[in-house]
Amino acid sequence: xxxxxxxxxxxxxxxxxxxxxxxxxxxxxxxxxxxxxxxxxxxxxxxxxxxxxxxxxxxxxxxxxxxxxxxxxxxxxxxxxxxxxxxx
Numbered sequence: 387x388x389x390x391x392x393x394x395x396x397x398x399x400x401x402x403x404x405x406x407x408x409x410x411x412x413x414x415x416x417x418x419x420x421x422x423x424x425x426x427x428x429x430x431x432x433x434x435x436x437x438x439x440x441x442x443x444x445x446x447x448x449x450x451x452x453x454x455x456x457x458x459x460x461x462x463x464x465x466x467x468x469x470x471x472x473x474x
Contacts, residue, residue: 387419387420387421387424387462388407388411388418388419388420388424388459389424390424390427390428390431391404392404392407392408393408393428393431393432393451393455394431394437396408397437397440397441397444397451398437398440411455411458412454412458414458417458417459417460418455418458418459418460419459419460419462420455420459420460420461420462421461421462421463422461422462422463425456425459425461428452428455429452432448432451432452433448
């Protein structure tokens with residue numbers, strides 16, 4: 387499971403474990419597993435004004451960043467009777 391804070395930390399600093407995790411995801415080494423709630427939170431967080439400078443420095447948009455993670459991620463959806471459904 388990947389938490390939104392990992393993405394934010396990896397965007398802000400190009401050094402450290404969060405940045406390495408993002409790099410591994412983008413290179414296809416890791417596949418993030420995220421809930422529907424985490425996807426929604428990530429989409430909201432990526433558009434916060436204080437993060438835009440970091441996207442500009444990286445030469446990407448929040449939409450590009452989000453899209454790359456949605457197409458490479460495994461989404462965990464809440465099912466009925468406390469069962470989880472994986473969506474690829």
